[in-house]
Amino acid sequence: MSKVFVVGKKQLRLIGMAALLIVLVYSFWVWNSAAPTAGTSDNPRVIHMVTAEHATTLKNGQELEIYRWDPGTVFAKKGELIELRILGVNGERHPFFIEGLDIEGEVLKGKETVVTFRANQEGIFRIICPTHSDPSHGGPMVGYLVVD
Ligand SMILES: [Cu+2]
Secondary structure (H helix, E strand, O other): OOOOOOOOHHHHHHHHHHHHHHHHHHHHHHHHHHOOOOOOOOOOEEEEEEEEEEEEEOOOOOEEEEEEEEOOEEEEOOOEEEEEEEEEOOOOEEEEEEOOOOEEEEEEEOOEEEEEEEEOOOEEEEEEOHHHOOHHHOOOOEEEEEEO
16 A cells, blocks of 8 residues: 655745755855864964053043053963964053963054964963053053953
8 A cells, every 4th residue: 555645836845945945054064164263273363452542631630541452352262373463553662461371572553563372271361561550550451361
C-alpha cells in the first residue's frame, strides 16, 4: 500500500522559501567562518585612540581643563594581538603606561604613538597618564583596556 502526497502551489512556495532560507543561512555561515579573525594570528587588530581635552570656565572665572583618552575604554579578546595607535591631538605630551601590563609609551601632539602587544591576561587595565593625574593637574587622564 502506498501513500500519495499531493503538493499544492502554496506548499510548493513554502518549500521553495524554506530551501532559499537554508541556502542563505548556509552561505552566511560559510562566509562568516572564512573571514579572518583579526588579532589572533600575526596580524594585529588596530585600535585607534586620540588625546582629547575638555575645558570650561567656572562661575568664579576659574578655568578648568582636563585631558582624556578617547575612546575612554577599549576592548580586546584574551590572546588577541593588538596594535594600539594613539594620536596626540590635545596636549603637548602625554607619557602613559598600562597598569599591570608591561606597556608604556609617550604621545606627542601631532604624532601617532603605536604600541603592539598580545592581550594574554584577562582583566580591566587602566591606561594612565601620570602627568595629568588629577583635576589640579589636568586629569585624571585614565582610560581602560578590557580584556576578556
Ligand atoms: Cu596626559
